[in-house]
Amino acid sequence: MNLGSPDSTEVKDVKRYLDEFLMDGRVIDYPWLFRVMLVKGIITPFRAAKSAAAYKTIWTKDGSPLIVFTRQLQKALEQVIDEPVEIAMRYGSLTPGHAFDKLLEREPDMEEVIAIPLYPHYAMSSYETAVEHARETHRKKKYPFKLHFIKPFFDNPSYINALAENIRPYLNESYDQILFSYHGIPARHIHRDDPAVKKRCLALEGTECVAGAPGHTTCYRRQIITTSSLVMQQLGIPVNKYSLSFQSRLGKGWLEPFTDKRLEELPKEGIKKLLILCPAFVSDCLETLEEIEERGKEIFMQGGGESFRMIPCLNIHPVWVSTLKGWIGDLGKGNKEMLLVP
Secondary structure, eight states, rough: EEEEEEESHHHHHHHHHHHHHHHTTTTTTSHHHHHHIIIIIIIHHHHHHHHHHHHHHOBBBBOOOOHHHHHHHHHHHTTTTTSSSOOEESSSSSSSHHHHHHHHHHOTOEEEEEEEOOOOOOIIIIHHHHHHHHHHHHHHHHHHHEEEEOOTTTTTTHHHHHHHHGGGGGGGOOOOOEEEEEEBBBHHTTTTOOOTTTTITTTOOOOOOOSSSTTSSOOHHHHHHHHHHHHHHTTTOGGEEEEEEEEESSSBBSSSSSSHHHHGGGGGOOOOHHHHEOTTTTSIIIIIIIIIIIIHHHHHHHHTTTTTOOOOOOOOOOHHHHHHHHHHHHHHHOOOTBBOOO
């Protein structure tokens, strides 16, 4: 399961996609009427044409890169496991229902489906909405099989190893710093389950969450810090050689520091040679290929940078494919620890 994409770069298709995406109450968590006025009255009328132009810069002959990479992952996985694999998107044409129907065509007596949301970290606007959307489809259409989900894998050793091996070849280049650019979310999404987070964590420079606090297990900020730290430890990178930032903000009150601002500031701080990666995404997409590799590079180089290299997402890296194969094999052996509790 992945995020989704417009059917084409035509403005009408991009507008339809943006309407569906931004009207999701887990993405913009305002009351429905206000959300309608904001999204359909302000955001999409002004954003659709700009987004369509951005998609055109990365669109391939086979369509959206995110869809292409996800299909490639599906095919790569089917070559190494016996079970059938289909893809679903949270938004757009490739719905969970479409995937469920295709699986049933291939396996009419199928008893169980394991869904793998391709979001390493938990956030209500990504992992949670994908899971609940698939669950709702499963429930409404009364599919006969059981449906289970892989839980967020931000600290799973196999995932950390895959991410490290994806980064490793780029460490042979000369660089001053590695920047982990994660997808941003509104700060209120973090402290919705634990109001004390606003004072204890978000208002401070510290990075430690308090174990046992109401929002601890689903804290996006804690999870992205954990991922970055574990990967850098595995690669032997000292803490002064990497940093974190947040991209793709939509409005005020989002997690900081902002990636675009940091890309402007880093050269002034003596960081002239940059490696950057986007681990909130498993597949390269608009937010990595256009926002970071194109616009981000332009900001950094115009600010005085000398070299800028974006490390691709995992996509179909052999170690990542092997990781998924291993998880599926473990589930087949009865290891349920990696499944989300219903």
